[in-house]
Amino acid sequence: MYAFDYVRPASLADAVKALGASEENRPLAGGQTLIPTMKQRLAMPATLIDLAGIAELKGVRRDGNAIVIGAMTTHADVAGNADVKAAIPALAALAGGIGDPHVRNSGTIGGSVANNDPAADYPAAVLALNATIITTTREIPADSYFTGMFKTALQPGELIKAIRFPIGAKAAYSKFEQRASRYALVGVFVAHTGAGVRVAVTGSGAGGVFRSAPLEAALAKGFSVDALKGAVVPSTGLLxxxxxxxxxxxxxxxxxxxxxxxxxx
Amino acid sequence: MAQDGIGASTKRREDYRFLKGIGKYTDDINQPNQTYCYFLRSPVAHAKIGKVDLSVAKSAPGVVAIFTAADLEAVGGVPCGWLITGKNAQPMKEPKHPILAAGKVRHVGDPVVAVIAESLNAAKNAADLVSIDYQELPAIIDMRTAQTKGGEPVHTEATDNMCFDWEFGDKAATDAAFAKAAHVTKIDLVNQRLVANAMEPRAAVGVYEIGTDEHTLFTTSQNPHVIRLLMGAFVLSIPEHKLRVVAPDVGGGFGSKIFHYAEEAFVTWAAKKVGRPIKWTAERSESFVSDAHGRDHVTHAELAIDANGKMLALRCDTFANMGAYLSTFAPVVPTWLHGTLLAGQYAYPAIYVNVKAMFTNTVPVDAYRGAGRPEATYIIERIVSKAARELKLDQAEFRRMNFIRKDQFPYQTPVALVYDVGDYEASMQAALKLGDYAGFPARKAASAAKGMMRGIGVCSYIEACGIAPSSLVGALGARAGLYEAATVRVNPTGSVSVMTGSHSHGQGHETTFAQVVASKLGIPAENVNIIHGDTDKIPFGMGTYGSRSLAVGGSAIVGALNKIIDKGKKIAAHLLEASEGDIEFKDGAYTVKGTDKKKTFGEIALTAYVPHKYPIDTVEPGLEETSFYDPKNFTYPAGTYICEVEIDPRTGTTVITSFVAADDFGNIINPMIVEGQVHGGLVQGIGQAMLEGAIYNDKGQLVTGSYMDYCMPRADDVPSFKVVTTVTPCTHNPLGVKGCGEAGAIGSTPAVINAICDALDIDNIEMPATPERVWRAAHAKTMKAAE
Structure with missing residues (x-):
């Protein structure tokens, strides 16, 4: 690991300010990707801005017909949260299946969604549930947030504050793991609402998480296993x-x- | 019976410190004024080293010294411990293996520059400032084309990249058998490259005491005396009395810590140069490109069978990858540890094997759990199952038809070995029963009803353990003897310290060996301490590999114990005023035959050290004996494994629904430890069959260089194993034991692949049988059926 400076601001305003001080500065959420990358000397931030001291980024609340999850909420906290389990059980189950206990108790939803690893689980939920990413400057709908492998609509200096998930979908996430890493080789999140069916696929897209048009079309005819019989997903654009x-x-x-x-x- | 003696499933005493995290491993050892070493390794597979610029790095903060090959010209290379002689009496090509790459790099991970600094981070920072001009050459990666590829060879000493071309067996008899065969089964097999991945990465601490001119190396080794011998004599020219090698707690080896590595020689040498202790600890990604890899054979095999289903002959052509340099025991693995095992459990008269060992621009390959025997077993047990399938015979029955019968022992195989004892039918029967082989068709039908494909695979393995008679291995090219040594020191108050040349790196010797001593001396096991791993404390021993610790090291302990008991008889005779011939030793006491006169072992021990009333004219005081044991033969553990799998053809997911192991390890000291060894071996063998595989791309980059891509088996990849043992005691060692460390890894791999092939009704599948490979095979079947 290269030497770096470390700050732990207590407010979001201070964090944004610290982040803007240098292009070489990096925010630290749960550190599940950034810290290993630094240990391998593949990342060399000047200053790490640890977001763990910012109270407003943590926790889950129900807001009308939505669940709002603070960016620094750990996977374990989402998995165990009573409101999430009651309102969007598929999301709680997904969080409970990320990595191992160490990862779940350190990793955060904001970190995962900001990193947009092509094999991460959360992006599938965000996309299929049509969630909204609330940042320090704006609100970004899921459909325009994920822009490519490890790429998002976030601008330099922009931090995720929370993610808002609408309640009411009939949903589930199923993961087929890559045997070595146990990341998703194929992860599929399906969500059925009055507005239609959304199917998000992670682990497989050369451009990261994506919605599968053929599967959505098949399920639009009836949200059932039988409706998927004969559905064909093209291999173009897949990893x-x-x-x-x-x-x-x-x-x-x-x-x-x-x-x-x-x-x- | 002694408390916690032979036969007791005593809990492992070493687990207290291992499980609590208070063991003492090499990286836990710190010396005053210690420095840290970082090896800058080649990022390319094959290149000439041009200009190396150290000028900036040398002035970086915290740098103590920086070394390259130029500084090591007076130092020897890493030696090879076994000479193989090929066809036409051609000795193997043995190119120099420099401590730091000289002139050329030959694999990704080849160490080029060593930076020594006040901290590891300072060393790494300085390494960033080293500039090396690599003039890249085409990499030689595929051993099958290495001979004909052309271009710059890996070594100028082997212009066709061939290390040796070895043959063994009776070619004429084999050809004759094939000529009269009613059926010939052929198979092409890849025994893929594996990375050992011991939990503890390699580490080394070098210390030099200027006041006494003594060197100490703390290192992660399975055999500290072998390291002292090789490094002292061949690399650094340090006489053995000035060199101490300590292998403290070692967190797994699986073979990869047998060998002498450049890094341990370097820190020993450089500690004197810089006048300060030096520590090096590998990081995991470094281990992937610097620990010797395992397996990596490509084989074409043919089996001749007569009209009655009797096997007549086997012939094999194998390419074995040596990697970029010859690791310590690399040449013996595909030859004497492989060719001599090709008889398996079967009574067939002729075998011929040819092995071409190739240099490539990859990490050196050497022994890995089983070492040659898994490769041999994979060939036999795959081709036997394929033959049974072709002949439409039951795979278990076909094996039994060809087994060496119980009444044929000792059995001379056509490939030099003489099996002393065995009962292959007994372990086969035990496995068939435990695995409910007869009930398989019903289970297969039940799976089919769910859209799943179920298969069953049998493997009847043999291995040769307890390596080995020194005279025999000497004749085969070993540059060392393969005895073992033990000293038993009875302390004045009756407790016992045993110094063994065997080395435990997880096997549980501290428990097992204490049980042997407890039984022999009739004292509680808790009064016995096992000391190993320090050349200053133990007699000259050859270490632990090839499942030899109990069969060879244990026999040496028994030899020393017998001397102790005999000496005790002399002392007891004196104390009891009887003739020595009338003294009996049993259950920890010396008695005079036919009387109630007796002295306990403790009383005799105290008398030996306080010899007031003592036969001082004929017996020396003290009670300490050393014994060296040179085995008379290999031991031959054998058994039958049965694996059952269920495959989801839509995803290729393969679940092992049942795994049965019936092993004959001879007598057993601690059944629980044996079962644990079997479990561990099975998981490693299953790992090879389904999960693990080191993949190089054509540039020589290791694609599977981390756990993100190299798949280690986890607990939920394997079922709850059903294991049982049958016993035919070894006939030629005092404990009647055979060894159990490798069997699981040897026998499980073919059993799994046989089961997968059976489920898919196919002839072969490449390892590891990943979901995609299984899916492709299942998919091809479905497509064919649809046509």
Whole structure:
């Protein structure tokens, strides 16, 4: 690890100010990606701005017909939160299945969504549930937030404050793990609301998380496992690596979608 | 019976410190005024080293010294411990393996520059400032084309990249058997490269005492005396009495910590140069590119069978990857530890094997849990199952038809070994029963009804352990003897310290060996302490590998104990005023035959050290004996494993629904520890079958260089194992033991692949049988069926 400075601001305003002081500064959320990257000397921030001291970024609240989760809320806290479990059980279950206990007790929803790892779980929930990313400067709808692998609509100096998930979808997330990392090789989040069906796929897209038009079209005809019979996901635009070719991922995605639909409630 | 003696499933005493995190590993050892070493390693597979600029780095904060190959010209290379002689009496090519890469780098991870600094971070920062001009050369990665690829060879000493071309067996008899065969089964197999991945990465601390001119190396080794011998004699020219090697608690080895590595020689050498202790500890990503890898064979095999289903002959052509340099025991793995095992459990008369060992621009390959025997077993047990499938014979029955029968022992195989004892039918029967082999068709039908594919795989393995008679291995090219040594020191108040040349890096010797002593001396095991791993404390021992610790190291302990008991008889005879011939030793007491006169072992021990009333004219005081044990033969553990899998054809997900292991390890000291060894071995073998594999791209970059991509088995990848043992005691060592450390890893891999092939009704599948590979095979079947 290279030497770096460390600050732990108590307010969001101070954090934004510290972040703006240098292009080399980086915010630290749960550190599940950034710290290992620094340990391998692949990242060299001048100053780490630890967001853990900012009370307003933490916690879950119900706000009308939505659940609002502070960016610094850990996966374990989301998984165990009574409001989330009651209102969006699929989201609580997803959080409870991220990584291992260490990761779940350190990693945060804001960190995960800001990093937009192509195999992360949360982006699938955010996209399928049509959540809104609330930042220090604006609100970004999920459909325009994820812009590519490890890329988002966030601007330099812009921090995620919270993520707002609408309540009311019949939903579930199913994950088919890459055997080594146990990240999603194929992760499918399905959400069925009065407005229609949204299907988000993680772990497989060359551009990161994406919505699957053929699966959404199939499920629009009826939100059931049977409706997915014969659905074909094209392999174009999918990742190919030693753990799974694009062709394989394309074949597995509908199977995992079936499992998600069967589990949806 | 002695408390916690032979046969008791005593809890492992070493686990107290291991499980509490209070063990003492090499990285826990810190010396006053210690410095830290960081090796700058090659990022490319094959390149000439041009200009190396250290000028900026040398003035970086905290730097103590920086070394390159130029500083090590007077130092020897890392030696190889085994000479293989190939066809036409050609000795293997043995290019120099410099401590730091000289002139050329030959694999990603080859150490080029060593930076020593006040802290590890300072060393790394300085390493960032080193500039090295690599003039890249085409990398030689695929061993199958290494001979014909052309371009710059890995070593100028081997212009065709071939280390040796070795053959063994009776070629004419084999050809004749094939000529009259009614059926020939052929198979092409890849035994993929694995990374050992011991939980504790390698580490080394070098210390030099200027006042006494003594060197000490603390290192993560399975055999500290072997390291002292190789490093002292061949690399650094330090006489053995001035060199101490300590292998303290070691967190797993699996073979990868047998070998002498450049880093440990370097810190020993440099500690004197800089006049301060030096510590080096590998990081995990460094271990991936610097620990010797395992396996990496490509084989074509053919099996000749007569019209009655009797196996007649086996012939194998194997490429074995040596990697970029010859690691300590690399040449023996694909030859004498592989070719001699090709008889398996079967009575077939002719075998011929050819092995071409190749240099490539990859990490050196050497022994890994089983070392040659898993590769041999994979060939036999895959081709036997394929033959049974072709002949439409039951895979268990086909094996039994060809087993060496119980009444045929001792059995001379066509590949040099003489199996002393065994009962293959017994372990087969035990496995079939425990695995409910007869009930398989019903389970398969139930799976099919759910859209799942179920398969069953059998593997009947043999291995040769307890390596080995020194005269035999000497004739085969070993540059060392393979005995073991033990000193038993009875302390004045009757407790016992045992100094063993075996080394425990997780196996539980401190418990098992104490049980042996407890039983032999009739004292509680808690009165026995096992000391190992320090060349200043223990007699010259050869260490632990090849499941040899109990069979060879344990036998040495027994030898020393017998001397102790005999000496005690002399003392007891004196005290009891009887003739020595009338003294009996049993349950911890010396008695005079036919009387109630007796002296306890403790009383004799005290008398030996307080010899007031003592046969001082004929017996020396004290009670301490050393014994060296050189085995008379290998031991031959054997058994049958049965694996059952269920496959989801839509995703290729393969679940092991049942795994049964029936092993014959001879007599067993601690059944619980044996079961644990079997479990661990099974998981490693299953890991090879389904999960693990080191992948190089054609540039020589290790694609699977971290746990994100190299898949280690986890608890939920394996079922709850069903294990049982059958017993035919080894006939030629005093405990009747055979060894159990590697069997699981040897026998499980083919059992799993046989089960997967059975489920998919296919001839072969490449390892690891990943979900995608299984899906492709299942998908191809479905497509074919639809046509």
């Amino acid at each position: 190919s690596d030693i753990h799974g070719s694009a062709e394989y991922r394309a074949s597995v995605i509908p199977v995992i979608a079936e499992r998600a639909v069967a589990a949806a409630r």
